[in-house]
Amino acid sequence: MNGIPSSDWLAIAVFIFFFGVTIVLGTTVVHWRGKVSKGSAAPQPHGGEGTEDWGLGGRQFGAWVTWFLVGGDFYTAYTVIAVPALVYAVGAYGFFALPYTIVVYPFIFMVMPKLWKIAHANGYATAADIVRGRFGSRQLELACAFSGLIAVMPYIALQLIGIRTVIEALGMPGNISLIVAFLSLAAYTWLGGLHAPALTAFIKDIMIYIAVIAAVTIIPLHLGGYGAMFDAAAKVLPSPDGEHVLKAGQMMPYATLALSSALAAFLYPHTLTGILAAKSANTIRQNAVYLPIYTIVLGLIALLGFMAHAAGVDTKVSSLVVPLLFLKTFPDWFAGFAFAAIAIGALVPAAVMAIGAANLMTHNILPKKYETVNGSRVASFAVKLGALLCVLFLKADFAINLQLLGGVIILQTFPALILGITKIRLSAFSLLAGWIVGSVVGLSVCWMDGLKPVHPLGFGGSSELVSTGLIALVINLVVALAVNMVSVMISGKNKGTVAAQ
Amino acid sequence: MRYLDLLLLAPFVGLLWVPFYNLQAPALFGFPFFYWYQIAWVPLTSVIIWFVWKKGEHS
Numbered sequence: 001m002n003g004i005p006s007s008d009w010l011a012i013a014v015f016i017f018f019f020g021v022t023i024v025l026g027t028t029v030v031h032w033r034g035k036v037s038k039g040s041a042a043p044q045p046h047g048g049e050g051t052e053d054w055g056l057g058g059r060q061f062g063a064w065v066t067w068f069l070v071g072g073d074f075y076t077a078y079t080v081i082a083v084p085a086l087v088y089a090v091g092a093y094g095f096f097a098l099p100y101t102i103v104v105y106p107f108i109f110m111v112m113p114k115l116w117k118i119a120h121a122n123g124y125a126t127a128a129d130i131v132r133g134r135f136g137s138r139q140l141e142l143a144c145a146f147s148g149l150i151a152v153m154p155y156i157a158l159q160l161i162g163i164r165t166v167i168e169a170l171g172m173p174g175n176i177s178l179i180v181a182f183l184s185l186a187a188y189t190w191l192g193g194l195h196a197p198a199l200t201a202f203i204k205d206i207m208i209y210i211a212v213i214a215a216v217t218i219i220p221l222h223l224g225g226y227g228a229m230f231d232a233a234a235k236v237l238p239s240p241d242g243e244h245v246l247k248a249g250q251m252m253p254y255a256t257l258a259l260s261s262a263l264a265a266f267l268y269p270h271t272l273t274g275i276l277a278a279k280s281a282n283t284i285r286q287n288a289v290y291l292p293i294y295t296i297v298l299g300l301i302a303l304l305g306f307m308a309h310a311a312g313v314d315t316k317v318s319s320l321v322v323p324l325l326f327l328k329t330f331p332d333w334f335a336g337f338a339f340a341a342i343a344i345g346a347l348v349p350a351a352v353m354a355i356g357a358a359n360l361m362t363h364n365i366l367p368k369k370y371e372t373v374n375g376s377r378v379a380s381f382a383v384k385l386g387a388l389l390c391v392l393f394l395k396a397d398f399a400i401n402l403q404l405l406g407g408v409i410i411l412q413t414f415p416a417l418i419l420g421i422t423k424i425r426l427s428a429f430s431l432l433a434g435w436i437v438g439s440v441v442g443l444s445v446c447w448m449d450g451l452k453p454v455h456p457l458g459f460g461g462s463s464e465l466v467s468t469g470l471i472a473l474v475i476n477l478v479v480a481l482a483v484n485m486v487s488v489m490i491s492g493k494n495k496g497t498v499a500a501q
Numbered sequence: 502m503r504y505l506d507l508l509l510l511a512p513f514v515g516l517l518w519v520p521f522y523n524l525q526a527p528a529l530f531g532f533p534f535f536y537w538y539q540i541a542w543v544p545l546t547s548v549i550i551w552f553v554w555k556k557g558e559h560s
Contacts, residue, residue, distance in 0.1 A: 098539045099516035102546050106509035109550050227531025244523050245535035251519035259517055289551045295543045
């Protein structure tokens with residue numbers, strides 16, 4: 001397809017070996033975990049008691065497991081394919097992923113230990129649980145739960161697309177392989193729960209590190225160093241002038257997209273699941289210090305977009321930039337290894353996403369009687385099936401657009417979840433009003449702009465592009481504050497203070 | 502401790518004010534300033550978070 005060179009059996013064999021081993025390890029995790037990790041209670045594979053174990057790994061992941069789990073879950077395979085693809089297409093502008101994944105850590109350090117403590121003390125497993133506990137409002141709980149669910153589904157679809165991309169690059173038929181990948185993912189989460197991605201995340205990370213380090217050392221050596229690489233890329237993507245890197249009009253969207261992505265990143269069900277599964281608040285603080293190591297790798301991965309230009313990769317299908325670069329510069333067996341790394345890199349986050357979504361379904365949306373391990377398993381299966389149908393019957397572009405809308409949607413849960421832990425007291429009603437207005441405005445603006453993540457705003461005569469999610473969040477906050485002030489003036493006392501206790 | 506927390510705003514200021522680093526020169530190991538400046542913020546942010554965490558624990 002699309003002129004992809006068909007690779008030989010060696011690449012395919014290496015790919016199948018690594019992918020298969022990971023699936024088998026993840027699926028059988030309940031059988032070998034007790035023997036490997038000391039001191040942890042044996043999990044209950046069946047029955048209704050083990051939802052905390054299946055959905056949150058029993059909240060006992062230490063610093064190392066959390067590092068691999070959150071890292072494996074936040075820096076997904078889609079990142080490995082999409083970030084270089086964006087850099088390949090638009091140049092330096094695509095680098096906004098870097099400031100995004102740096103400023104997210106001070107935010108995690110300040111906010112997440114507090115959320116973890118609230119969740120740990122009350123047995124909460126989801127963002128919607130925390131919001132319900134804080135405000136006692138079923139409507140606000142449902143608003144957060146549905147936002148999370150809608151936002152995470154296209155994200156899972158993108159992971160499946162990531163798997164399909166590398167399988168197709170190996171010259172195998174896409175849709176059949178996709179169904180095989182889906183079934184592997186289903187078995188893997190059904191049996192292993194959160195332990196499956198947590199304990200196989202290290203395989204994914206080590207493989208990704210090997211592939212990326214090989215790429216960022218070997219490829220520039222071929223090309224004559226990083227300076228030559230930047231020069232070669234500059235021929236295809238010229239800088240605006242001799243002095244600057246971004247065009248003047250790109251700076252505002254660069255900064256606001258970085259900020260809105262960072263604020264949204266840990267509101268998603270999958271990232272929050274990784275955080276809440278930590279053993280202690282200090283485990284999270286420690287991870288805020290050490291997780292940025294992944295960001296260095298992300299910066300190097302982004303450079304693959306420039307290397308593709310320097311290496312003469314020429315394609316219109318941007319998602320194929322990285323696979324084509326690997327096939328062009330590596331021996332077949334190593335390309336197979338790198339593709340397996342990407343596929344496993346999709347499997348780990350997809351599993352955590354499905355589990356996070358299942359937690360939302362069983363805890364916050366469905367009636368209490370479904371809050372069992374099997375209920376969660378069925379819910380996570382349903383979510384994955386939805387994602388699979390998205391991939392099979394909709395275009396890849398559509399999944400990407402949905403994921404963009406998902407980012408706008410999830411950001412609207414920020415006030416309810418994050419303001420809930422500060423000293424600012426807003427009533428559930430005002431937060432709900434903010435959420436509705438923010439979501440409606442954000443989605444319609446995005447829709448009217450033809451599904452672009454940025455919207456032009458006037459600043460003293462000149463117009464600048466600003467992240468739509470961020471605009472909607474500001475509107476959301478303003479509405480929430482205004483409604484709260486009005487209701488305080490009417491009733492004479494702050495309902496939020498009562499509800500907060 | 503409150504004042505110490507303000508250090509955590511440094512990465513936001515350093516990275517979200519783009520005109521400050523939207524420059525080709527000076528290059529480092531072939532990397533234009535724009536790229537190595539942002540990559541340099543990664544270890545710097547780790548150190549800042551670690552410092553705020555450990556100092557905050559002792560005070």
